[in-house]
Amino acid sequence: MGNMEIPHYPHFREIGIEDKPIFDEFLSSSPPSISEYTFTNLFIWHYYYHFLWCLWEECICILAQPEEGEPYFMPPLCKTGFRERTLALLDHLSNNGITPTVRRVPEQMVNQYITGDTHLESRLDRDNCDYVYLTEDLITLQGNRFHGKRNHINHFKKNHSYHYLPLTPDLAQSCLELENGWCNIKHCELFASLLGEERALYEAFQNMQHLSFKGGVIQVNRKVEAFALGEKLNSDTAVIHIEKANPAFDGLYQLINQEFCANQWADTLYINREQDLGEEGLRKAKLSYHPHHLINKYTVSLRTT
Numbered sequence: 001m002g003n004m005e006i007p008h009y010p011h012f013r014e015i016g017i018e019d020k021p022i023f024d025e026f027l028s029s030s031p032p033s034i035s036e037y038t039f040t041n042l043f044i045w046h047y048y049y050h051f052l053w054c055l056w057e058e059c060i061c062i063l064a065q066p067e068e069g070e071p072y073f074m075p076p077l078c079k080t081g082f083r084e085r086t087l088a089l090l091d092h093l094s095n096n097g098i099t100p101t102v103r104r105v106p107e108q109m110v111n112q113y114i115t116g117d118t119h120l121e122s123r124l125d126r127d128n129c130d131y132v133y134l135t136e137d138l139i140t141l142q143g144n145r146f147h148g149k150r151n152h153i154n155h156f157k158k159n160h161s162y163h164y165l166p167l168t169p170d171l172a173q174s175c176l177e178l179e180n181g182w183c184n185i186k187h188c189e190l191f192a193s194l195l196g197e198e199r200a201l202y203e204a205f206q207n208m209q210h211l212s213f214k215g216g217v218i219q220v221n222r223k224v225e226a227f228a229l230g231e232k233l234n235s236d237t238a239v240i241h242i243e244k245a246n247p248a249f250d251g252l253y254q255l256i257n258q259e260f261c262a263n264q265w266a267d268t269l270y271i272n273r274e275q276d277l278g279e280e281g282l283r284k285a286k287l288s289y290h291p292h293h294l295i296n297k298y299t300v301s302l303r304t305t
Helices: 017-029 039-044 082-095 107-114 135-140 144-159 169-186 192-206 252-264 280-287
Strands: 052-056 059-064 102-106 120-124 130-134 163-166 214-220 223-234 237-245 270-272 293-295 297-302
Touching: 017 039, 017 059, 039 192, 039 237, 059 082, 082 102, 082 107, 082 120, 082 297, 102 107, 107 120, 107 297, 130 135, 135 252, 135 270, 144 252, 163 252, 169 192, 169 214, 169 223, 169 237, 192 237, 214 252, 223 252, 237 252
Parallel strands: 237 270
Antiparallel strands: 052 059, 102 297, 120 297, 130 270, 130 293, 163 214, 214 223, 223 237
């Protein structure tokens, strides 16, 4: 790992693995509610979002430059001065000819700093709201509302024997092979977001000894056919970053979800399963697990009236 200098505003640079301690310091002092704010998530997705970051007084500022769409700032990670820094970041974008927005701002921050502000306004970004579930629900799948999930799992167990294992470095290559096969089926090359996810997985597995995530795999006939990656988000919540299963096995997605929660996250109250990105199929799937609540996120911009 290198020893790169910490960038200070107005100088930005890419997020590197050596930046983890400073991000962890800020995230531990203000534990996040949104799924984006773990170092793992920011680091493994930096090729897709082209994240740049800097320190600005008591804040970490993160500029996202996604493959699709205009650049925007993430909510500043501030020990103090959230509103002032948000205004300054909007001005920074405006001065550079970019539509000024700070995105993925959690509702709690909006209520505390933005609502009623004479200079700032916010609008709900439903496509990026996080789905949060009771961990116990995802493990036990009790009641009529989970009848279909139990049926899928029982169908899988009736037709296959399997082993659940915690993810270890020696299983990483097998997980990447599953991802490669999944991408061939789903034609990842046609979708920037799926190519981005493929690269994110590669980055996760290549750097797993430096990152804080944990994982689990399911083997069928000694071959990895499903895996999941996640980590602790805050004191009572774990976040699931990525979940993959061979679509040829009915019930395998439901099973890796249940097994990963039961084996790794049984001591947490909630599971954050991230957003649906406005994809109809993904929204239907996430709603079918009956979320306990959503973490609403907002886009903040300069008030125009």
